[in-house]
Amino acid sequence: MSNFFRHLSPALPRAQFGETIRASGGAAAGLGLCTLLVFAWPLIADIPMGLLAPLGASAVLVFAVPNSPLAQPWSAVGGNVISAVAAVAVLQTVPSPWGPALAVAAAIFAMMLARALHPPGGAIALLAALDPEPVLKAGYVFALAPVGVLTAALVLAAVLYNWITGRTYPFRQPGQPAVQSQEIRLGLSNEELEDLLQRFHQTSNIGVADLGRLLAAAEEEAAQHRFESVTCGSIMTQDLLTVAPDVPIDRIAQMFRSQSIKSLPVVDAKGAFAGIILQSDLINALIRDGSSGRFRPARRAALTAKDVMQPPSGAVPQDLPVGTLLNRLAAQGVQSVPVTSEGRLVGILTRTDIIGLLLQGAQNRLAA
Structure with missing residues (x-):
């Protein structure tokens, strides 16, 4: 029983106070930019602009865990837009009350096929299905405005804010020289690192670049421990x-x-x-x-x-x-x-x- 309750305890390490301030400040800046856009352009192509609740979840990812594959620009913008398109398609063909369930399922299916998995995308699809009338009226334009425009604005704010505060976003992709240097250090290719992620079902949680950096750091730390007293x-x-x-x-x-x-x-x-x-x-x-x-x-x-x-x-x-x-x-x-x-x-x-x-x-x- 004690093991069961231990598994219910927080899985995340204790957050550093500075990082907490940095992430929350970024979310405020990003959503503040989205709010300014809504006030500046209340209508785009006769579609009313308004803040969407799932943007709050997107802000958590792009500012609090910017290294996650789920938070990268293609995942964020692509995932939200693709989910909105999938939701509109379902709502136009599926009768109530099955719309919400099938809209979310279609969004997940489409995001995974497009390699743009972004959890707030599922919330975009559910939000559209719960209030289908304005979404059906807007049609597929709903995916571009407000979903695409506001998500793109949030991601742009994340790129600038993370750069100013010393975080790398978007994160390095596997084909870049920084990762090749990790291959030299580890003796493992990008394909082998990707196979490891596949084997442990972690492809959605950590990228190849992250895994390479972590393994290289662990290897260097182990070498230092082995010869800790030798200068x-x-x-x-x-x-x-x-x-x-x-x-x-x-x-x-x-x-x-x-x-x-x-x-x-x-x-x-x-x-x-x-x-x-x-x-x-x-x-x-x-x-x-x-x-x-x-x-x-x-x-x-x-x-x-x-x-x-x-x-x-x-x-x-x-x-x-x-x-x-x-x-x-x-x-x-x-x-x-x-x-x-x-x-x-x-x-x-x-x-x-x-x-x-x-x-x-x-x-x-x-x-x-």
Whole structure:
């Protein structure tokens, strides 16, 4: 019995006060815009404009849960309009008292076929069926005004308001680069993520982009927990071979050849990290003219380290937990990561260092 009552308790986590204010303020702004439209244009094509109760439910979705697939613009505008069209079609052909039930059923059927499922659409259909006389008089124009016009205004307000308050709406769609980067991190394609949603019947509750972000965040959090006490400074390579920005490229090539290194940090006279030279940077500089892309071997005499190095944007502090870099080294093709302290280069973290850490963890687990 206790389990039964526990299942009746709130399923949502406790809301943050700031998010509560943000969502409710957005609903007020969006419905306020709809109210202004009703006052400004009381008639559209001889159809009286008026606020519809289901718009309140739409406001909950687009302002309180803007990441939900049910709240996206196509779902909101398309779902409400399609539901209104379905309701008019039913009311014109089905006698009372079966209109309300069949209008809602037709709305759900049409929304799901159109991939525009939006719960307030069912309320639009029921509202039309409960007061069919003005709806039948307006005909299919009812789907455009007031339903389509006011829903579009609400969604437009949601786009602007969510952007101003730091929320992403409309949410990223699976084909965009942001999701592709999640594929690299997770090792799962969009199709595989979609299969997971299908398997657990969650396609209407969460989008592919959301699932990818959540799984990637969970993966990164797990990596941090696994090496929680290990920092970049504790496993980095400290005995470094470095060059100054004005070292000629011939000298740099000789160092790469004699030392069998894959990267060469560049530091200035004060020891500040200025950049890094990879093998590929050196090869490109030796055989090609940066402006024309043509082969110009004579140009190399004038080149120095500062001409071929990459900027120091990839450096990390030595107290950074190493778990945060596992994906960067493993899945994104990064060979090494410079480690700094107060702007000074103190070490390099390489894939070899990470492999050593992973092997050490495996040995500890076997011993346990």
